[in-house]
Amino acid sequence: MAPGGLRRTLGLSDAVTVGLGAMVGAGVFAVWAPAVRAAGGLVLPALALAALVAVCNALSSAALAARHPSAGGTYVYGRERLGPFWGYLAGWCFVVGKTASCAAMAMTLGSYLVPGSARPAAVVAVLAVTALNLLGVHRSVRASRVIVSVVGAALLGVAVAALVPRDGRTPWDAALVLGGGPGEPVGTVLGTGGVVLGVLQAAGLLFFAFAGYARIATLGEEIEDPERVIPRAVVIALSVVLGLYLLVGLVVLGVLGADGTAASSAPVADVAALVWGADLAWVVRVLAGVAALGALLNLLLGISRTSLAMARDGHLPRALATVSGSSAVPRAAELTVGVVVLVVVLVADLRGAIGFSSFGVLLYYAVANAAALTLRREWAPGGVVPVVGLTGCLVLAATLPTPSVLGGTLLVGAGAVGYAVRARLGRV
Numbered sequence: 001m002a003p004g005g006l007r008r009t010l011g012l013s014d015a016v017t018v019g020l021g022a023m024v025g026a027g028v029f030a031v032w033a034p035a036v037r038a039a040g041g042l043v044l045p046a047l048a049l050a051a052l053v054a055v056c057n058a059l060s061s062a063a064l065a066a067r068h069p070s071a072g073g074t075y076v077y078g079r080e081r082l083g084p085f086w087g088y089l090a091g092w093c094f095v096v097g098k099t100a101s102c103a104a105m106a107m108t109l110g111s112y113l114v115p116g117s118a119r120p121a122a123v124v125a126v127l128a129v130t131a132l133n134l135l136g137v138h139r140s141v142r143a144s145r146v147i148v149s150v151v152g153a154a155l156l157g158v159a160v161a162a163l164v165p166r167d168g169r170t171p172w173d174a175a176l177v178l179g180g181g182p183g184e185p186v187g188t189v190l191g192t193g194g195v196v197l198g199v200l201q202a203a204g205l206l207f208f209a210f211a212g213y214a215r216i217a218t219l220g221e222e223i224e225d226p227e228r229v230i231p232r233a234v235v236i237a238l239s240v241v242l243g244l245y246l247l248v249g250l251v252v253l254g255v256l257g258a259d260g261t262a263a264s265s266a267p268v269a270d271v272a273a274l275v276w277g278a279d280l281a282w283v284v285r286v287l288a289g290v291a292a293l294g295a296l297l298n299l300l301l302g303i304s305r306t307s308l309a310m311a312r313d314g315h316l317p318r319a320l321a322t323v324s325g326s327s328a329v330p331r332a333a334e335l336t337v338g339v340v341v342l343v344v345v346l347v348a349d350l351r352g353a354i355g356f357s358s359f360g361v362l363l364y365y366a367v368a369n370a371a372a373l374t375l376r377r378e379w380a381p382g383g384v385v386p387v388v389g390l391t392g393c394l395v396l397a398a399t400l401p402t403p404s405v406l407g408g409t410l411l412v413g414a415g416a417v418g419y420a421v422r423a424r425l426g427r428v
Helices: 012-023 032-067 074-081 084-113 118-134 137-163 174-178 184-190 194-210 214-218 226-263 267-275 278-312 331-347 350-372 384-398 402-424
Strands: none
Touching: 012 137, 012 214, 012 226, 012 278, 032 074, 032 194, 032 226, 032 267, 032 350, 032 384, 074 084, 074 278, 074 350, 084 118, 084 278, 084 331, 084 350, 084 402, 118 278, 118 331, 137 226, 137 267, 137 278, 174 226, 194 226, 194 350, 194 384, 214 226, 226 267, 267 278, 278 331, 350 384, 350 402, 384 402
C-alpha cells in the first residue's frame, strides 16, 4: 500500500457482494410500476434492452478496471484514456447523480418502513450507514452480504409461491405476461412513435435498478489482484442480478398483469399479499426497506471513493483525499458525502431526484464506454461492445422524461462551467 493509499483486502466474493448489494436494492421493488406505465406489456423487452446496455457497460468497465485498478472508477478511466476534462465530467456525473440516488434510497426506506414519517426515518438511515462505513469497508461488505442473502431469498420465495397451485390454479398466469401492448400513458404522453419511445423510456428507468456494478470498479484500490478479480466480479454480479430481475418481472406481470402493475405503488408487496396472504405482506415491505438500506450502504461507499480520487487531483477539496485510521478509511470523504445526502433528504423534492440520477449515471457510463474504445487489445476490430454501450447510454439518457433530461443537462452544464472557470484560472 502506497502512503495515503487504500489497502487491498477484498477478494472475489467480497467484490461480488459489493456489486450485488448496490444493485439488489429498492429498485427491484419500486421500478416496475413506472416502467410498465411507460411501456405497458412490452416492459420485458425494455428490461432486455436495459440489460444489454448494462452488460456492455459492465464489460467496458471491467476491461478498464483491469488496466487502471485505482479508486475512482470511470473518473480515473476518463482522465487516463480521454483527458482530464472527461474524467472530471464522469466523476461529476457520478457524485451528483449518486448523491441524489442516496437520498432517494433513504426516502424509499422511510416510506416502506415508517409510512407517514419517511423523512425522519431517512435521516436516521443516512446517519447509521455513514457511521457503519466509517468503521471500515469490511464491516460494510459483511452487512451487504447478509442483506443480499435475505432479500434474494425472500424474492425467490415470492416467485416460488406464485407458481404453487392454490385451489386448483396457480396465482401466476402466463397469458398476463404475454398479453397486451403498451398502456395508455405511452400513447397519451408520447403520441406517434410512442411504442418505441415508451420501451426506450422504460429501459432507462429499469437501467436505474441495474446501475450498481460500477461500485466494484470504484473500490479498485482495495481489491486484491484487481486485474483478475474485478472483471470476474462484475460479470458474476451482473449475471446474478439479471436473472433475479427477469424472474421478478415475470412474476409481477404474471400475477398482477400490466394494468395492475402500472396502478400499484408497491408491486412486489402486492404480489406477496396475493401469494403469501395479507398477513405476511409486511415481510416484503420490511425487506424492501432493508434492501434500500443495503443499496444506500454501497452507494455511499462508491461516492466517497470517487470523491477521494477527485480530491487527489484537486477537483474537490484536497482534505477529502485524507485516508485515516488503522482501517485506512477515507473518513473525510465519507463524512462529507453523508452530510450532503442528509441535506438533500431534509430539503429537496425527491420526485425528480431519480430522474436526475438516471441521467447522470447514463452519462457516466457513456464516458466509460468512450474510454473503453481507446483500448485496442481487449476488443475485436470495430469495438462492438463499447460502441453499443455508448450508443445505448446516450439514447436512453435522451429519452428519459423531459424534466429529468432538462434538469440533468443543467447539472452537467454547471459542472462543465465550473471546470472551465478553474482551468482559466490555472487551477486544473
